Amino acid sequence: MIWTLTLNPSIDHFTELEDLQPGTTNRAQRQRYLPGGKGINVSTVLKNAGIPVRTIVCLGGFTGDYIQSYLENEGYQPVVIPLDDTTRINMKIHAAEETEVNGAAPAFTEADAAAVLNTVEQIPAGDVLVLSGSLPDTLSTDFYAGIIARARNKGIQTVLDTSGEALRKGMEAGPYLIKPNEEELAAIYGESIDGMTEAVRLAQRAAADGASHVLLSRGGDPSVFTDGSSTWTAVPPEGTVVNTVGAGDSTAAGFLAASAAGLPPEEAFLSGIAYGSATAFTEGFGSPEAAAAIQKNLIMTKLEEEIG
Template identity: 40%
Template sequence: MIYTCTLNPSIDYIMHVDGFEAGELNRAERTFYYPGGKGINVSRVMGRLGVETKALGFLGGFTGAFVKEALEAENVSHDFIDTKQNTRVNVKLKSQGESEINGPGPEISEILQETLLTQIRSMDENDTLVLAGSVPSSLPSDFYVTVVGICAENRTKVVADTSGKALEQLIGLPLFLLKPNHHELGELFDVTIDSKELAAEYGKKLLDKGVEHVIVSMGGEGAVYVGKESVRYANVPKGVLKNSVGAGDSVVSGFLSALHHGKPEEEAFRYGVASGSATAFQDDLCQQEDVEKLLPEIKLTTIK
């Protein structure tokens, strides 16, 4: 089973406002409500790509109930821990630019933390756990380190898509897949990553530190895959950027889904890039037909 873990889920409330003016009454032309959080995004996209997952993490209150109902409507399995506190709401304002206001997360007690760790201890070598997103301030800053330690003991594969201190702490631990963007990769090594060659060079350093697969996303400049057998660059197709939220999560989803369906690593990388691009061109996360339509536009080249 593939599990996703979202420590601080949300409802993402998307508001489209034509000509937003600060300090004035503004009316939204269109609004959308989605279950939010990087791990939840991975579960939603993988479900659309034909792979069953189970979403884990912390939810509560009437907002948490909405997230559960939305996932159930998409047939996404879940086993969230009830915090008895309302899950946060994040507002995404789309007008001349894109602005975000993220609500505060809940306080996660030691009892709730231990309940999640107990769930993770039940996983084995046949399972994969996707750790996606930041570690909330109410949890120990090294919480992901604890989780990866448990998974290492049980030989559970770990996929990590996080940033900052949480990412830095994971370097040197056994990871199946790590997906930093080029800024995050540069911060790890105190360098500027401004080319696919540099992305490949420093991606290889992550392999030396125990990571099995590395995907470095570079926004509109494409992406780089570093594995034990090959180093590849993928372009991104042309399209109108509508949605920056969830594109990186979709790369992870596409890659894992293709591997699950028996595709080789390079084809899985291509599928991941197509999935991320498909989400970037939608108001919500991608559907399988969106991904399949873009696949022919994704070309791989070898980086030496």
């Protein structure tokens, strides 16, 4: 079974208008509301692919009630950790340019943090736990690292998709997979990625620093995957990007879907690229059928020499 954990979910309010005029009243032409949060997004893509998944989510207030009701009605069978504080609302504004305004995270008490850890302890050995998204400010930056250490002791594989100190410390705790983008990986090393050489070098460095596998997504540039001893690259397909929300989460979900089907990690890498691209090329999340069509045309290259 695959489990996802979303500590900092949201209601994502998508609104569309021709042009956003700051300082004046703007009227939306279209709007929709969906539960947001990287773990929930991963759950959605896996669910659409027919992969069994359980969604652990921390929720509070009227916004939390909305998300819980939505997930239950859609058959997610969520495991809800209740919070006293209110779950945030994120604004996704599509106009001449794409603008996001993310709400503040709810405050976590010591009891809330303990409830999360207790829930993780109930996950059976041999399962997979996906840790996705930002950490609320009231949690320590080593919170994910602590979960990863506990999971390893129980024989649970972990997938980490976050940024900043939470990524650096979590990576050092030894997750099975991390899935950073260029900015996130470069930031934890205080470097920049200006091309393939730097991308491969930092991905391999992350593997050496604790992650068993590293899937580095690079937008329209070739993605990188390494297990520390071997490294592969794949060029994403060309297409019109219409949606960036959830593309990275779809990449992680595509990797997990292929892994659940018994494919080796390097093949799961291609599945991740295909799912991420399928989402980027459509409104909402890309379908398994769209991902499969994309994957047929992807070419993966194994590097002959490692970059030190």
